[in-house]
Amino acid sequence: MIAKRYGSKLHSVTPNFDARAMNEIGFRRDNEWSEDADEFFSAYEKVETHDLTAAAEGEVQGEAEEKLLESLQAQLDAVAKTVGDDAVLIIESEQGVDYPKTRHTQTNQVVGNENRLYFRFTVEPSLRAAVYRKR
Numbered sequence: 076m077i078a079k080r081y082g083s084k085l086h087s088v089t090p091n092f093d094a095r096a097m098n099e100i101g102f103r104r105d106n107e108w109s110e111d112a113d114e115f116f117s118a119y120e121k122v123e124t125h126d127l128t129a130a131a132e133g134e135v136q137g138e139a140e141e142k143l144l145e146s147l148q149a150q151l152d153a154v155a156k157t158v159g160d161d162a163v164l165i166i167e168s169e170q171g172v173d174y175p176k177t178r179h180t181q182t183n184q185v186v187g188n189e190n191r192l193y194f195r196f197t198v199e200p201s202l203r204a205a206v207y208r209k210r
Contacts (some may be wrong), residue, residue, distance in 0.1 A: 076108060077155055077204075079166040085110050088166070090151060092144040094137055099144060099177045100202065102166060119163065119207040125154050126201040128175075136194045140177060143196040151204065158206055167203040175202045 079088045079102050086109045088102035129146040133139035158164045168174050179196045 076158070077102075077151070077164045077166065078108070079104075080112055080169075083112050085112050085115050085163075085165065090148055092148050094140040094144055099140070100147070100175050100198070115163075115207075118209060120210050121205050122162070122208050123206040124167075125204045125206075127151060127154070127204065128198050128201040130195070130197045132193065132195040134191060134193055136179070136181075136192075139194045140179070140196050143177060143198065147198060147202065151202070154204060154206075162206050162208040165205050165207055167205050168200075173200050173203070175200055 076087055077090070078085045081104070086104045087107045089105050091101040091103045093099060093101070127147060127150045129143050129150065131139050131143035131146060133142065155164050175198050177196055178199050179194055181195075182193050184191050184193045
C-alpha cells in the first residue's frame with residue numbers, strides 16, 4: 076500500500092502521473108485506508124528510504140515527458156511490490172517544500188538540412204518514499 080500525509084492524517088493513495096497535467100507527479104486519495112499520523116508514527120518505524128528519479132529524452136516533447144513519468148511510476152510500483160502486507164510505503168516528499176517536478180531543457184539539432192528540437196526531461200528533486208513496519 077502507498078500512503079501520503081494530508082494534514083494530521085495519512086491516507087492511502089494511487090499514483091496519478093500525467094504529462095498533460097499542471098502537476099505531472101501527483102497522487103489521488105483512494106479512501107481505502109486512513110489513520111491519524113501521530114498514532115501511525117508511534118506504532119511504525121522507518122526501515123528503508125528510496126529516492127526515485129528518472130530521465131528521458133526525445134524529439135517529441137510530450138512523448139519524452141511521458142517516458143519519464145512511466146519510468147518513475149515503474150520504479151514506484153517496483154518498490155511498492157517489495158513492501159509486503161505488513162508494511163506501508165509513505166510518500167515523504169512534501170508539497171511546497173521538496174515536491175518533485177519535471178524539468179526540461181531543449182536544444183536545436185541539425186538533422187540533414189533541417190533544424191530540429193530535442194528535449195531532455197529529468198525529475199528534480201527526487202521523489203522520496205519510505206517503508207514503515209510495525210515496531
